[in-house]
Amino acid sequence: xxxxxxxxxxxxxxxxxxxxxxxxxxxxxxxxxxxxxxxxxxxxxxxxxxxxxxxxxxxxxxxxxxxxxxxxxxxxxxxxxxxxxxxxxxxxxxxxxxxxxxxxxxxxxxxxxxxxxxxxxxxxxxxxxxxxxxxxxxxxxxxxxxxxxxxxxxxxxxxxxxx
Numbered sequence: 001x002x003x004x005x006x007x008x009x010x011x012x013x014x015x016x017x018x019x020x021x022x023x024x025x026x027x028x029x030x031x032x033x034x035x036x037x038x039x040x041x042x043x044x045x046x047x048x049x050x051x052x053x054x055x056x057x058x059x060x061x062x063x064x065x066x067x068x069x070x071x072x073x074x075x076x077x078x079x080x081x082x083x084x085x086x087x088x089x090x091x092x093x094x095x096x097x098x099x100x101x102x103x104x105x106x107x108x109x110x111x112x113x114x115x116x117x118x119x120x121x122x123x124x125x126x127x128x129x130x131x132x133x134x135x136x137x138x139x140x141x142x143x144x145x146x147x148x149x150x151x152x153x154x155x156x157x158x159x160x161x162x163x
Contacts, residue, residue, distance in 0.1 A: 004068045009119025009143045011061040024055045063117045070155040093131040100126040104161035112137035119143045
């Protein structure tokens with residue numbers, strides 16, 4: 001019987017993200033003061049409020065990995081309010097599952113498109129999930145827990161490399 005494994009990690013936010021939050025807040029306050037003095041600045045205030053909402057929405061991003069029967073589904077959760085499916089793979093598409101810095105992962109990546117969906121956890125918990133779809137090789141870096149790694153090893157032992 002296949003076991004169902006879910007694992008959620010918080011995205012490692014880019015350095016510039018906190019600066020974007022600060023700039024958006026300052027510009028909103030400035031546009032508020034301008035809107036109190038000039039009627040046409042009300043449009044600027046509305047635009048800044050919309051921009052603040054967009055920045056707020058993307059300020060807290062989490063990745064949820066769902067592994068079941070050899071297939072991995074990756075969802076992006078935006079500020080705990082919106083969910084977006086990023087990718088769904090099956091066991092036949094999987095080429096390699098190995099630690100991120102392993103020799104097997106480095107050798108297999110080659111000309112693959114590399115996407116980082118790992119969190120801000122320790123490097124020894126990050127894995128390369130390499131799959132092929134429509135002739136295109138993709139490498140996703142994900143952060144796995146012990147249960148996820150155990151199930152990948154159990155369902156696709158020939159595609160799991162521990163080194």
